[in-house]
Amino acid sequence: DGGITQSPKYLFRKEGQNVTLSCEQNLNHDAMYWYRQDPGQGLRLIYYSQIVNDFQKGDIAEGYSVSREKKESFPLTVTSAQKNPTAFYLCASSVRQGRTDNEQFFGPGTRLTVL
Amino acid sequence: QKEVEQNSGPLSVPEGAIASLNCTYSDRGSQSFFWYRQYSGKSPELIMSIYSNGDKEDGRFTAQLNKASQYVSLLIRDSQPSDSATYLCAVASGSARQLTFGSGTQLTVLP
Numbered sequence: 001d002g003g004i005t006q007s008p009k010y011l012f013r014k015e016g017q018n019v020t021l022s023c024e025q026n027l028n029h030d031a032m033y034w035y036r037q038d039p040g041q042g043l044r045l046i047y048y049s050q051i052v053n054d055f056q057k058g059d060i061a062e063g064y065s066v067s068r069e070k071k072e073s074f075p076l077t078v079t080s081a082q083k084n085p086t087a088f089y090l091c092a093s094s095v096r097q098g099r100t101d102n103e104q105f106f107g108p109g110t111r112l113t114v115l
Numbered sequence: 116q117k118e119v120e121q122n123s124g125p126l127s128v129p130e131g132a133i134a135s136l137n138c139t140y141s142d143r144g145s146q147s148f149f150w151y152r153q154y155s156g157k158s159p160e161l162i163m164s165i166y167s168n169g170d171k172e173d174g175r176f177t178a179q180l181n182k183a184s185q186y187v188s189l190l191i192r193d194s195q196p197s198d199s200a201t202y203l204c205a206v207a208s209g210s211a212r213q214l215t216f217g218s219g220t221q222l223t224v225l226p
Contacts, residue, residue, distance in 0.1 A: 040123075040219075042218045043203070043214075045214070048211075050211075090158055097212060103164055106151075109158045
């Protein structure tokens with residue numbers, strides 16, 4: 001089955017800890033994205049990557065870091081510098097960024113709670 | 116600052132009726148427009164995409180785009196209780212075709 005997987009589904013973090021959220025896709029998509037969703041709000045872009053070993057900051061990158069060492073994988077680290085990390089984190093991928101038909105498909109999400 | 120505005124709702128329609136969801140956007144240069152459905156606690160699911168002015172139909176769903184008015188809408192015909200969800204409008208603009216999302220409209224279809 002082709003798709004996007006995220007793990008874990010739920011994650012609890014103590015203040016001051018860094019945590020890493022996993023995102024893997026087997027769709028052979030070039031572009032991958034991380035979004036954050038807060039209750040009652042739309043999605044906000046954290047980071048995106050168009051190709052391996054390259055990534056760009058989105059609208060709310062402060063307190064987050066990413067890597068793209070493999071085409072299939074785009075992990076997100078939520079650092080202790082992120083002041084309000086409790087949110088629903090969504091990973092997405094698309095065939096290639098820059099196309100008019102840049103349809104993005106989402107993984108199931110990781111719900112992060114800071115204790 | 117690119118903005119995408121949606122009526123937050125909630126919007127309630129009886130089963131079998133037409134549900135009409137609306138979205139306006141600020142960037143006149145936007146090229147691509149998408150509707151996602153998001154059930155409570157789940158991730159968004161792409162249901163429609165539209166790239167040129169006019170209507171695009173897919174089953175019970177019709178997307179309508181008017182670039183001059185910077186307006187995109189989604190019609191759901193013969194609404195079913197299973198259509199109850201939050202519908203997110205997303206607009207792509209710029210060379211990277213980055214998506215800007217609206218805050219969503221919550222739809223409830225009453226049996």
